[in-house]
Amino acid sequence: MTVITDQIRNDVKETVYEFFADECEVGIDEINDQTNIISDLNGDSLMFLELIEIFKKKYRLDIELKTIGKYTVKHPVETIGELVKMQLLIIEKGNDILQSN
Amino acid sequence: MLTGFIFPAFVSDYKGDETEVLHQFSDDFGRLLIIAGDHTGAPLTSFDIKTNNFSDDQLKSQWMSYVFGCAVGDMLKKNRIMPDYLSGYSMGIYSALYCSESVTFTTGIDLITKAYSVIQETVKNMNTGMGSVVGLDKNDILSLIAGYPGVTIANTNSEYSFLLSGIRDEISGVLVKARLEGALHVSLMNVSFPYHSPLLNEASVKFRSFIEREVLVKDAIFNIVSGLDQGIFTARNQIIDELAANLNQQIDWMKTMEKMIGLNVACFVECGAGTSLHKTGKFITGDFRIYTLGEIGEMLW
Numbered sequence: 001m002t003v004i005t006d007q008i009r010n011d012v013k014e015t016v017y018e019f020f021a022d023e024c025e026v027g028i029d030e031i032n033d034q035t036n037i038i039s040d041l042n043g044d045s046l047m048f049l050e051l052i053e054i055f056k057k058k059y060r061l062d063i064e065l066k067t068i069g070k071y072t073v074k075h076p077v078e079t080i081g082e083l084v085k086m087q088l089l090i091i092e093k094g095n096d097i098l099q100s101n
Numbered sequence: 102m103l104t105g106f107i108f109p110a111f112v113s114d115y116k117g118d119e120t121e122v123l124h125q126f127s128d129d130f131g132r133l134l135i136i137a138g139d140h141t142g143a144p145l146t147s148f149d150i151k152t153n154n155f156s157d158d159q160l161k162s163q164w165m166s167y168v169f170g171c172a173v174g175d176m177l178k179k180n181r182i183m184p185d186y187l188s189g190y191s192m193g194i195y196s197a198l199y200c201s202e203s204v205t206f207t208t209g210i211d212l213i214t215k216a217y218s219v220i221q222e223t224v225k226n227m228n229t230g231m232g233s234v235v236g237l238d239k240n241d242i243l244s245l246i247a248g249y250p251g252v253t254i255a256n257t258n259s260e261y262s263f264l265l266s267g268i269r270d271e272i273s274g275v276l277v278k279a280r281l282e283g284a285l286h287v288s289l290m291n292v293s294f295p296y297h298s299p300l301l302n303e304a305s306v307k308f309r310s311f312i313e314r315e316v317l318v319k320d321a322i323f324n325i326v327s328g329l330d331q332g333i334f335t336a337r338n339q340i341i342d343e344l345a346a347n348l349n350q351q352i353d354w355m356k357t358m359e360k361m362i363g364l365n366v367a368c369f370v371e372c373g374a375g376t377s378l379h380k381t382g383k384f385i386t387g388d389f390r391i392y393t394l395g396e397i398g399e400m401l402w
Contacts (some may be wrong), residue, residue, distance in 0.1 A: 005300025012387030042114075045235040046380045049261060052285075053384075065261060073280060099245045 002059075004092050015044060015045025016051065023047050048077075055087055063094050070092050071097050086093075106174060106184035106200060106323075107358075108193030108392070111159070111166040112375040113291060117152050119374040121347075122394050124173055126401065127167040127179060130172035133206060137168050140207045150374075159292060160217050162224070163192055166373060167213055170196025171284070173394060174359050180401050186333070186361050188326040190354055190378060191256065191296060192216075194347055201321035201374065203310055203340055217349060220294050223304040229295040230382040231255060232276050236263050236285030239368040245275050245282065254357035257295035257353045264290070265291060266298035301349040309345035318344075328352040331360040355385055362387035370397065 002008075017097050024041040052068060053085040055061060068090065070083040077083050123130040138145035141164060148155055148165055155161040170193060177183075178200070190198035195209045203210065234242060239254075242263050246252045252275050253269030258264065265272055269289070276287040295301060312318065321335040329341055331349050334340065360370070362385070369391040371378045382391040392400055 044114075044380075045233075045288075046262065046283055046383070049235055063235045064283075065285065066241070066351055069283030069285045070290070072285065073283075 001094075001096075002092050005087055008091060009088060012055070012091070013084050015054065016084050016087065017043060019051055019054070019082065019093075023050075024087060027067070031080055033079060033084065035080045036078055037080065037083065038078070049085075051087075052090075054088065059091050063090055063097070067095050067098060102368055103185040103366045104182065104258050104363065105326075105361045105369045106177070106187040107378050108170045108174075108187070108197045109166065109190040109371060109373040109375060109378050110189075110191035110193050111162045112169070112373065113153075113156065113162075113378070113379065115153055116395065117151050117374060119149055119169060119394055122397070123169075123176065126397070127172075127176045128174040130168065133172050133175070136206060137164055137210055139283050140210050143282055148254070153328050156291065160214070161295070163217065164210060165200075166192070167196050167209060169374040170372050171199045171209065173370075173397070174200035177304050177370060177397070177400075178373070182400060183199050184323050184368055184370075186324045186326050186364060187372075188328055188357050188361065190328060190357075191347070191352060192236045193373065194328065194343065196372065197325060198318075198321065198340065198344075200324060200336075201313050201323040203321040203337070204317070211311070212316065212344065215293075216301075218306055219304040219307040219311070220296075220301055220348065223301055224294060224309075225313070227295075227300065228269045229267065229293060229298075229300060230272055230294050231267075231288075231290040231295060232265045232272040233288050233290055234262070234276065234279045235287075236267065237261065237263075237279060237282060239263070240281060242279075245278050247391050251300075253298050254336055254351050255295075256351060257355050258381045259355050261285075262381065262384065264297075264322070266295040267300060268295075269293075295352050297347075297349065298348055305345045305349040307350055309341065311340050324361055326385075328354060330359050354381065355377050358382065358385045362389055368392070368400075370400070 197210045198204045249271040251271040255262040255266035322359045367389045376393045
């Protein structure tokens with residue numbers, strides 16, 4: 001288990017915001033936690049995959065993609081805020097993320 | 102540094118600025134659109150890129166993708182940017198063949214139209230389609246479809262991105278299971294034909310016969326990399342083989358890109374609208390860059 005510090009929290013949020021601002025060609029000030037990834041940003045599943053790979057490298061995470069996929073079945077990720085929350089849980093719990101409520 | 106031209110299949114996600122970008126550099130798009138409209142008898146000049154008003158018409162969508170692909174290729178060639186290799190993703194092969202001067206522009210349209218027609222006839226009594234799965238690997242996909250004889254892998258985009266093809270209800274079943282198995286995303290695609298599926302074996306035979314009897318196909322002036330088996334060819338007979346097999350055999354885009362990267366292609370140009378190949382390319386290993394239409398200015402100036 002990794003302890004989530006404020007630094008990690010801020011880094012994850014910044015990374016997610018900057019990623020979607022860049023990929024979706026929108027101003028970063030147009031993104032907030034309630035922004036819907038598909039309907040507001042025209043995001044897609046490959047962006048999601050790419051972002052996961054970015055965090056896996058950055059935080060040296062050893063988590064299976066399928067585990068993340070199964071998590072999102074029970075906890076759909078539709079907004080930027082939900083995505084940030086999920087990424088933080090992944091960093092914190094790794095493959096144990098499925099045991100989270 | 103070698104250059105590869107890669108031609109996307111029919112586009113469902115336009116960026117919206119493609120025609121503007123093309124107009125900055127040449128009049129090829131407008132010119133080709135008029136020719137295509139006259140040749141098909143369809144009102145192609147009424148295409149609205151912002152709303153993608155042809156999205157529910159597969160044939161018109163394919164014609165439009167073809168026009169974009171051909172226009173980008175022409176523009177690059179006029180600016181003396183030539184490919185060392187080129188390849189078409191699925192139906193992107195038609196604009197690839199035009200670019201390599203193997204077929205004329207209107208012949209390419211005729212090929213698309215005929216392919217559509219023979220496929221439509223072949224599947225008229227079937228309910229077919231395609232689906233997309235992101236987040237599972239090939240072994241997972243093969244395990245899932247093992248219980249569904251009407252579903253096959255149509256394309257391997259990358260290690261974790263696949264297209265499936267076949268009987269629509271079975272595809273739906275596979276997608277549900279894929280999601281529960283942990284796929285990050287699954288979707289039924291907005292197409293009704295099972296491209297790159299053995300269900301189109303009969304269509305492939307008819308298509309080949311049509312080409313051999315009625316179509317002028319010349320040797321290509323550029324090396325073409327097969328999306329099917331990654332072979333490299335220029336000869337007319339090989340082109341005909343590829344055209345026919347492109348209907349009913351699976352493609353492996355990941356291997357096709359890896360082949361070109363292995364041949365020292367480091368600069369790719371996505372010759373068409375949208376950015377689908379650029380996005381897919383992010384999951385392919387290697388030291389290369391894919392320029393999209395919006396970035397072609399960097400290449401030209």
